[in-house]
Amino acid sequence: MENNIKITGLVLNTKDYKENDKIATLFTLERGKLSSVFRGVKKPAAKMKMAAQPFCFGEYILIERSNNYITANCTLTESFYDLAYDVERFFAGCVVLEIIDAATQEGQQNERLFVESLKALKELTYGNTNPNIIAVKFIINTLELIGYKMSFTKCSSCQASVSKPFFTAIRGGLLCPLCKDIDAQPVNLTLINNLKFIDNSDYEKLSTIKIEQSASIKLIHFIAQAFCELVGCALKSINNIA
Numbered sequence: 001m002e003n004n005i006k007i008t009g010l011v012l013n014t015k016d017y018k019e020n021d022k023i024a025t026l027f028t029l030e031r032g033k034l035s036s037v038f039r040g041v042k043k044p045a046a047k048m049k050m051a052a053q054p055f056c057f058g059e060y061i062l063i064e065r066s067n068n069y070i071t072a073n074c075t076l077t078e079s080f081y082d083l084a085y086d087v088e089r090f091f092a093g094c095v096v097l098e099i100i101d102a103a104t105q106e107g108q109q110n111e112r113l114f115v116e117s118l119k120a121l122k123e124l125t126y127g128n129t130n131p132n133i134i135a136v137k138f139i140i141n142t143l144e145l146i147g148y149k150m151s152f153t154k155c156s157s158c159q160a161s162v163s164k165p166f167f168t169a170i171r172g173g174l175l176c177p178l179c180k181d182i183d184a185q186p187v188n189l190t191l192i193n194n195l196k197f198i199d200n201s202d203y204e205k206l207s208t209i210k211i212e213q214s215a216s217i218k219l220i221h222f223i224a225q226a227f228c229e230l231v232g233c234a235l236k237s238i239n240n241i242a
């Protein structure tokens, strides 16, 4: 049984396959995450060479054969690959792609996460906000979309305002000194306040945040760590941000 489908998708990553082929992981609007073979794209003059790269976004025609996909054609709508010209934006973009991969299961559609991903990549490519802050925003929103809403405003247990904050990802984030458990880590109040601001602001407003580069690096590592604990994964791309 062979079936042609048209999907809107974003390439998350690729790996080599056979001598001249690649298998790409695509995050698609219509079918969630899937793997598709790109034939011959390792040859220098291959037509779909560009379409088989991380950050490419477009309309893909796939041939479906008993749960396997082969890419027949692609029309690029946008290549966020432009962000490769700025190394900090590129590294933050790699974190976004890896977060999408870790947060999704093959074949599970998630329209809201799809829209969120495009928003974050657009801001990274065309905006002027600190790229680490955009990635932090994306991670917070992704956690919410997969069922882990984090609290940065009030104690996630007793709802009290917190001046001496503790944090446990698995219990929903912020905890007060009375509710903290043995695993809770004391955290810096400024870090929590920055997370609160990012959580409560749209992407467009994030450029107004006043934050040192070193503090933005701490923030992204902090929230990525929480993500890894909750999802049960490791993120290779976070090591580029230092």
Ligand SMILES: [Zn+2]
Residues within 6 Å of the ligand: 155, 156, 157, 158, 159, 160, 175, 176, 177, 178, 179, 180
């Ligand atoms: Zn409490």
